[in-house]
Amino acid sequence: MSTQDFLVEIGTEELPPKALKKLANAFQQGVEAHLQSKGLNFESSKLFAAPRRIALRLKALQVQGEASKVEKLGPYSNVAFDANGNPTKAAEGFARANKISFEEVGRTTDEKGERLYYAQEVPGANATDELPTAITDALNKLPIPKRMRWGSSRIEFVRPVQWILMLLDNKVVEANILGIQSNYFTKGHRFHANRELVITSPDAYESILKEQGKVMTDYEERKELIRDQVTAEGEKLGGAAVIDEDLLDEVASLNEWPTALAGAFDELFLDVPAQALISSMKEHQKYFHVVDKNGKLLPNFITVCNIESKDPQQVIHGNEKVIRPRLADAKFFWDTDRKVSLESRFEKLDTVVWVQKLGTLKDKAERLANLSGKIASAIGGDQALAERASKLCKTDLLSDMVLEFSDLQGLAGSYYAKHDGEHADVCAAMVEQYKPAFSGDELPATQTGLALALADRLDSLVGLFGIGQIPTGGKDPFALRRASLGVLRLLVEKQINIDLSQLIDWAIDNNWAIELKDDTKAKLTEYMLDRFSAMYQDQNIPAVVFQAVRAKGITQPLDINARVQAVFAFSKLDSAEALAAANKRVSNILAKNNAVIDTPVIDEALLQEDAEKVLAKELSSKAAEVQAIFDAGNYAEYLTALTSLRSSIDAFFDSVMVMADDEAVKKNRLALLNQLRNLFLQVADISLL
Numbered sequence: 001m002s003t004q005d006f007l008v009e010i011g012t013e014e015l016p017p018k019a020l021k022k023l024a025n026a027f028q029q030g031v032e033a034h035l036q037s038k039g040l041n042f043e044s045s046k047l048f049a050a051p052r053r054i055a056l057r058l059k060a061l062q063v064q065g066e067a068s069k070v071e072k073l074g075p076y077s078n079v080a081f082d083a084n085g086n087p088t089k090a091a092e093g094f095a096r097a098n099k100i101s102f103e104e105v106g107r108t109t110d111e112k113g114e115r116l117y118y119a120q121e122v123p124g125a126n127a128t129d130e131l132p133t134a135i136t137d138a139l140n141k142l143p144i145p146k147r148m149r150w151g152s153s154r155i156e157f158v159r160p161v162q163w164i165l166m167l168l169d170n171k172v173v174e175a176n177i178l179g180i181q182s183n184y185f186t187k188g189h190r191f192h193a194n195r196e197l198v199i200t201s202p203d204a205y206e207s208i209l210k211e212q213g214k215v216m217t218d219y220e221e222r223k224e225l226i227r228d229q230v231t232a233e234g235e236k237l238g239g240a241a242v243i244d245e246d247l248l249d250e251v252a253s254l255n256e257w258p259t260a261l262a263g264a265f266d267e268l269f270l271d272v273p274a275q276a277l278i279s280s281m282k283e284h285q286k287y288f289h290v291v292d293k294n295g296k297l298l299p300n301f302i303t304v305c306n307i308e309s310k311d312p313q314q315v316i317h318g319n320e321k322v323i324r325p326r327l328a329d330a331k332f333f334w335d336t337d338r339k340v341s342l343e344s345r346f347e348k349l350d351t352v353v354w355v356q357k358l359g360t361l362k363d364k365a366e367r368l369a370n371l372s373g374k375i376a377s378a379i380g381g382d383q384a385l386a387e388r389a390s391k392l393c394k395t396d397l398l399s400d401m402v403l404e405f406s407d408l409q410g411l412a413g414s415y416y417a418k419h420d421g422e423h424a425d426v427c428a429a430m431v432e433q434y435k436p437a438f439s440g441d442e443l444p445a446t447q448t449g450l451a452l453a454l455a456d457r458l459d460s461l462v463g464l465f466g467i468g469q470i471p472t473g474g475k476d477p478f479a480l481r482r483a484s485l486g487v488l489r490l491l492v493e494k495q496i497n498i499d500l501s502q503l504i505d506w507a508i509d510n511n512w513a514i515e516l517k518d519d520t521k522a523k524l525t526e527y528m529l530d531r532f533s534a535m536y537q538d539q540n541i542p543a544v545v546f547q548a549v550r551a552k553g554i555t556q557p558l559d560i561n562a563r564v565q566a567v568f569a570f571s572k573l574d575s576a577e578a579l580a581a582a583n584k585r586v587s588n589i590l591a592k593n594n595a596v597i598d599t600p601v602i603d604e605a606l607l608q609e610d611a612e613k614v615l616a617k618e619l620s621s622k623a624a625e626v627q628a629i630f631d632a633g634n635y636a637e638y639l640t641a642l643t644s645l646r647s648s649i650d651a652f653f654d655s656v657m658v659m660a661d662d663e664a665v666k667k668n669r670l671a672l673l674n675q676l677r678n679l680f681l682q683v684a685d686i687s688l689l
Contacts, residue, residue, distance in 0.1 A: 002063045003043070004169040006127070007202035008135055009055035009186055010177070011163035017051070017253035021219070023142050023158065024049035028056055030138025038125035039065035048206070048217040050256045051306075052190070055165070055217060057202050063168070065124025072098055074105065074116030091116060128168065132175035132182075135166070139178065155179045163187060170201050188213025189257050191307050214308075215256045223252040226304055229260035230288050233302045237262055239290040241302055244282065251286055255306040262290075263320045267299045269327045273415050276330045279405045284326055285319070333400040341420045342413065345395040352397070355478075358463045359513045361394045367510045368393065372455035374506050379496055381447030382425070389429035389452050392417060396430065410434045425449070436486050439538065443493055454490055454503070457483040462507040465524045466516030484531040491557040500525060501555045525555060532560065541568050544688055551685040559633075566635030567684045575643045576689065582649050583680055583687035586673045589658060593670055602675065606668040611651040618648050619675055626679075635683045642680060649676070 008031070015023065028047045035042070035058075043060035074080065074094035082088055087102055095102045098118050108117035139157070147156035155161075155178050166173040166182040175182045185196040186205075192214035199205055209215040216222040227243060234241030251258070269277060274297040281287040287301040301323065309315045349362035358364075368390035376386035396402050396413030405412075413430035425448040432449025433456050435441055444450040464470075464478050471480050491498065504521050529550065536546050541564065549563040570576055602620075607613045622645060629638045658673065660666045680686050 003060040004063050004127070005202040006042075006058040006061045006131065006173075007055065007165065007167045007199070007205055008131070009048070009053050009163075009165035009205075010139070010161065011053050011165070011187055012157070012159040012161050014051045015054070015159055015253070017250045019144075019158070020049055020051070020054075020253040021249060023144070024054045024219070026142050027054050027138050030141050031056055031134045034134035034137055035061070035127075035130060038130050039068075040125055040127055040130060047219070049219040049253075050215060050217055050222070051254060052162075052256065053186070053215075053217070055205070057205060061127055061168075063127045065126075067124050068122050070120045070122050072118045072120070073108070074118070076113055076115040077107075078113070080116050094118075128173060131166065131168070131173050132177065135175070135177055153179050165199060167199060167202055186213070189215050189306075192257060216258075219252060222255070222258060223248060226252055226255070226258045226260065229258065230302050230304065233260050233262040234288075234290050237290055237298065237300050239292050239298045239300070241288045241290050243288060247282055247286065247288065251304050254286065255304055257306060257308060258304045259306075259308050259312075260302055260304050261312055261316050261319070262300060262302050263316045263323070264300050265320065265323055265327055269331055270297060270299060272327070272331045272334045273411070275411050276334060276401060276405060276408060277327060279407055280326045280330050281323065283405070283407070285323055287319075287323070329404065330401070333404055337399045337401050337412070337416060338419050342392045342395040342416050342422075343420070345398045346391060348398055349394055355463065355467075355469075357467050357514055361397065363513060364459060365391055365394050367459050367512075368452065368455045370510055371459060371506055372451040375454050375498075375503070376447060376451040378498055379447060379451065381451050385423055385425050385448045386429075386451040386455075388423070389426045389433075389448050390455065392422070392426065393430060393433050393452060393456070436489055438482075439485075443490060450490060450494060450496075454487060454496075455507075457487050458503055458507040459510070461487075461524055461528070462504060462510075462516070462520060463512070465527070466508070466512070466520045467514070468517060470523065470527070480527075481531060481534075484528045485534060487528065488531060488535060488557050492561045495558060497556070497558050499556045500528060529555065529557075529560070532557075532564075536564060542571075545571060548684040548686055548688040551688060552681075562633060563635050563683055566639055567686065567689075569636045570639040570643075570686070571689055573640070573643060575646045576686075578650070579643065579646055579680075580686045580689035582646075582653065583677060583685075585653065586677045587685075587687045590670065590674060590677065593659075602672055603664075603668050606665050608665065609656045611648070611655045612669060612672060615645075615648045615652045615676070616672055618645055619672070619679065623675075623679060630682055639680075639683055639686075645676075 024047055028045065032045055040062045042058040042062070044058070046057045048055035048057070075090045080088055080091035080094075091105070092102060094116050095105050098120070100118065104118070106117045106119070107114055109115070142158070144158045147158060148160070149156055150160035157178055161178045161180050163186065164175070164177045164180045164182045165184065165186050166175060167184060172182055172184050185198050186209060188195055188197050188209065193212060197208055197213050199208055206217055209217050216225070227248060230241045230243060277297060278289050281289055281301050285301075285303070287303050290298045290300045290302065292298055303319045305315055346362065346365070349365060350360045352361045353359075354361050354364045369387040372386040372390045373383040376383045392413065396416060397409060399412055399416065401412045402409045410431045410433060414427050417427040417430050425446045428446045429444070429449040429452045432444035432446060433452045435444050435449070435453055444453050460478065461480055461483055464480060469478060490496065491500070501521075504524055508516060508521060532546055533543055537543070545568045546564055548567050549560055552563070554560050554563070602616050604616065607616055622642065626638050626641045629641065656669065658666065658669045660669065
């Protein structure tokens, strides 16, 4: 089988740095999927991504796919021929559809009889023909939220396309992609080697661009080089560079020939909270900050530039000149904001609409004070502190610092609250109200912050569900899925034994300016409990385990989690499958026999078979034995204890006919099975396993 190496490079103006990796990966997947669907396989695939290019190299690509045989089945003979044996219109139509004469049509026989048949040898796909289509399709399907046009062309792409390189071994694959004719050249670094470079073969691509073009095309290699350079610069400064992975990805997407340089700023700026300085350096300038051995911010930064300067000091000086006004702004905001207290901003919250129909931020803060106070009391916290934190929690949104650096909301409030002399727990709650912000994020450390974090999410959920703003499909503009998961995590991981139903009731009965929809509680409760599935998926707990507990209709998250963990542990036991199957059988029998069981008490006089006598005795004994375990909430121990019933359950089904002719005996046996089922149902419906 003949194979050749293939290379494609899409050369553009600078691509969006935050989207580069996503676009490149989607391009690779699209090209590979198309070729494989055509039977054109390859040995390996390597992706390249840099600010002005996305490229893909396929090693040992099949130049010709394998031929295949396509079989077409036509009408049966009783339809294909008339009484005189002449072909009907249906038969002639079958021949025309396959572009052959009727004489070329064959016959085959299946279980229904003889029918028309035609087999055609179809040649395999040709790589030269398929590659342009694969590239075009992959580019058209890229996840580009907003495409642009350039010049007078009607063609659209994420950025203007400048060149297309397509080689199959050392020959150009002729194609017109996005209005550009394919060729054999690429372009080097915009400053170091701004010229066309001839690529002689796919294998030579990386080396030619690196050696002649001053371009590192391998994204991961470039990224690790930046990491090493930044780390080394931090060590030269006597500290440690803090490398944020998202920032590292972005910087790697901005530079083709990276060089890390260290600069400094005035120490007077260190009076400003470190997070504000870091945010300014990171978000606006893409700088890495440096800390000392105690984690304290140093008056230095590390920038990565896209050139290898002959006079790096000039580059450093330019960056120092640029960062100074940024830090000066942060210091100005810090100094100005502290001239007024957070409390003085409270009334101004009434000028900011939170959500249309649901009032202003002041309305929300007042509701939070009421709700968080109830929650704080329920969890053993300080009601007054929770109410105070709620009143102040949104006021920093009106500060200059947060208006400029939105990622500092909460954190800025914490600093300002401390400056105002607020209680330490109130200061902490300013930040903790937003925790957890993402999967795996830490939870509030204070009871005040915990109460506020719960109240904030519940208020948003109830209000938005109450006006019909329910997430659908992939649309969740208010991040209600994340809010729901946050509530569940807080209740479960902080061991808060409050029913979700109670919390939702408190949030609904909370001075809303409008009347919420009647089904708000029902829909929200179901929605939030369903979010447990995502939590357990992250823990590799099968969905069926949660469904077994969900069937109980419990609305207390802490209790639900305890049961799920117990059922998951139970499901791993050797006897679990057999007991689950037995429970399923019992459920089916009881479902088919809806006759009322006269009494839940088993009549021992009606027990005839030894197996049912043994099972009845063991059920009675086991029920008394495990009740205290269940009451203590030790569900795993409870289910484990029930596994000893397996042999008597198996013996019962092996030798006892439940549907006895004697109605009294039948009802007694159904009552026995009902007792068995209820014993397991205490924890979950394991028949669903």
